[in-house]
Amino acid sequence: MNVSTRQLKAFLCLARLQSFTRAAEQLHITQAGLSAMMRDLETQFDCRLFDRTTRAVSLTPAGLQLVPRVERMLAEFGDACLALGKISAHAKRVLTVAVAPVVAASFLAEVCEHFAKAEPEVTVRLRDVNKERILAMVESGEVDVGFCAQPNPASATERLSLFKCHLLCIARPGVLKLKPARDGGLPTTSWAQLPTLPILASADPSQGLIDAYLERIGRAHEERPAYESMPTIIAMAAGGFGIGFVPSFALPTCLRLGVEVARLQRPSVEIDFYRITKKGREVPRLVEPFVASLVAVAHRVGVAR
Template identity: 30%
Template sequence: MTPRQLHAFVAVAQTLSFARACERLHMSQPALSLAIRSLEDSLGGRLLSRTTRQVQLTPEGAALLPQALQLLADWDNVRERSRQQFTLRRGHVTIAAMPSFAGNVLPKILQEFRGRFPNIEISVHDVIHEDVVRMVATGRVELGFGFEPDGANQLRFEPLFTDRFVAIVPPQSPLAEARSITWAQLLDNNFIALQRPSTVRSLLEASLAERNMELRVGVECHQLVTIGQFVASSLGVSAVPHLCEKQMIALGARSVPLSRPSIRKAVGLITRTDQQLSTAAEAIRQAMVAAT
């Protein structure tokens, strides 16, 4: 059955007149008769009893009519929902983002996006970078925001900006008054780091090893927020992406530019190479690219 055939049948069944059904559907009578005959052939029996004076429904036609009406209503609903998704009048997007990105970059972007498309539902998973990559790779989310993944052939990375690491020190530390400090100065203090296999931890260790420097860790934890709290409580010092600077300051720590070496890492959009983005997800991607 096709929607065209069902529309033809419903029009005749409701008017009990081929002439009036033709007027309703703006079809010629031969075309209408062909649509009804094709429907009957596909179902294997007569739906209408037609004489020179009147048209009547057969028992099978009477049974089909309410089902045909429901099918056409469902068809229209599906078509309208799809049209709304393509025109961004409705839809749903799932995103995974590093906490530093989710808390410092996403809010403004999503606020502007929601102002333009208020009926698009957005789910944000603020998770560590490793989980961002995993959720995109397994298809749990459409968009991921994080560092460039290593060796992930099935993933596409679109850089948005380059972030640099800054030193985070206690407010009472002499380093807090410095205009800039070196890694050698920072590592003379008790260092607080994220636990392995954190991408941030691995990046710092690899970058320092290239310069024959060792990241000696005194305290480990799982969350950047905890690092900020520990530093603010004078448990030690740390280094975090510049994205986290405002958050660290809000927790009571001080941020100081860090050099020798200056460690930087591209931050961007992660998607699957074999998956086309939905219209809503593509709109968010474009908004992100435009804003950064």
């Protein structure tokens, strides 16, 4: 059976007006079109719904029984459409974002504040999860957008570089023996000047990038602790347990924890920070203004190069 709501609405209109001429006028269709719809409806229900004479149209007993059922069904369908419309409208006012915990702690509060000025009626739902979970949540549609550095390749996602971060060296105050920068920015240090303290390594695959530079100074194969969490590396550096390496998107967290921070040079290392979206899915409208806020704040707080 393939009965349309259009046919059912036409049935109710004809049952109420009892005239093909007036019902067709009200429905803005031809009499022949209305008659064809009713014949098809009767065929599908396998019964006559109307008694037709040259002067009048009246409901059969089957038609009389059908009227209240169709009225109830169309009313419920209308309620369902209204409810779904409200859900859709609410969804358009919510943006769900996934970022790593250190990014969330460093500057996402400022990003949300900046974004709220442009989109005051939008609620941002923030999910602070590791890089693998960010990609999985974007792929599944659980979040609208994710942000991270050096994402692993994933066939179901698309990535767009937003800005570059510096690689920073961090340690307990006084360990790096830094001189203030002339331009008022971060002081710098070179790989060759790294103090002979334990290296606080990351269990993330991105550690391979750091090891390539440590190899040049003969320190890539030292025995060292490895930590899953970047905030742990920052905390251990602050406690004097070694020196760590973090991208500049962790800079605000480093400064709050009171660690000494220097931008690595000779050579300097840049790390791309990406927007992650689901491949083949239209990017939600709210993503772009959120990205604009994120980039603006990242430059303001020194996260972006």
